[in-house]
Amino acid sequence: MATIRKRGNSYQIRVSCGYDTSGNQVVQTMTWKPADGMNKKQIEKELQKQAILFEDKCMKGQVTANIKFQDFAEQWFEEYAKVNLRPTSYARMKQLTKRVYPAIGHKRLDKITARDIQKFVTDMLVNGKNMNTGKPLSRKTAVHHLSFISDVFSYAIRMGMLTDNPCRRVVVPKSEQEEKQIYTLDEVKTLYEHLKDEPMKYQVYLLLAIYSGFRRSEMLGLEWKDIDFENSLIHVRRTSQYTKEKGIYTDTTKTRKSKRVSKFPPSIMNLLKQFRTEQAKEAKQLGTKWEGHDRLFTKWNGAPMNPQTPFEWLQGYCERIGIPFRNIHSLRHLHASLLIFEGVDVVAVSADMGHSVVGTTLNLYSHMFQEARARNCDAISNALSFTNEVKVKEEKHSEDSTEGTYEDEDEQEEEQFGQVFGA
Known part of the structure; x- marks a missing residue:
């Protein structure tokens, strides 16, 4: 039963x-x-009506006046995120709370407005919020924060605690799309030239990453049984992930379509055979200390390699040979760009990259496809080059037909002058 108290000019x-x-x-x-x-x-009359409506909402669980965003978000992590999200996604969401909780965590869930969230998002983009550099954050980072807040509100709605998600009215300002950092062909050539001085496992990692376009987690999840040496095929069946809580663990691929098979040239398959022989010798030398996980890329004792290791090696390698370090993921972008500029269609590129939908490929590499399409003009011109020969012949014929009509250019101009003025 609702109770009503008068408080000044209003009622509680x-x-x-x-x-x-x-x-x-x-x-x-x-x-x-x-x-x-x-x-x-x-x-x-109106007060009684409001009291009945409010009591009805309370009985249906649609009023959350006494719960703050941070408290409810922690419930969301425990009740939903921990059960439904991948451990890596869960860990990333937890990282986002470092900025979200100080901004709106203290506010009641039903009192947070779209304006509150909009101010938070805009502030990240305009003012320095990077915890390491102090610089403004990227649009992508702002979108991730907004998505987390929206997920919490959506969960509250599904639980019958709220009827509206204020994030629907929040806009993340658009920014210029940053061009992806990709190694140039000259830089790739330099990477190749010095690679023979590096450990075998890193030689294999770099070349296989460029030839395959596999994600880092997919590369580290490869096992020897995934390689079909007879048919030169490699199957992607799992990923290797890491979180602080779980350490290194095996997970499924990012999407259903990420499970795929790719064909490789003899040079890569021969390198893999050499690598397998070398790894077998190392395992024999270590004896019982070697952990038999069947992984291609391992620590010194055969245990799965930490996902950070390839990143640190490539960064150091680039410094040693004097070329810019463009992130480990840039090897995947390099693979995609090579396919696109060789004229491979978007559907085939999407399947090769393991994207769940073709739209993802178009969004990520739209500028590359545009550049490739721009070359179509040259392709058509080259294909119809015979038309230029016809045109040259026509022009030559035209010149021949006027030969001898005028003794020189001055006589031609004089004729035209007379026609204009009626001479």
């Missing part, structure tokens, strides 16, 4: 919603203020 409506697990009474409240010009009878 209170509804008891039972007791929590600690035995404390849970009370929901709302404030209602009469419109100007309402008489006493109108106020009483």
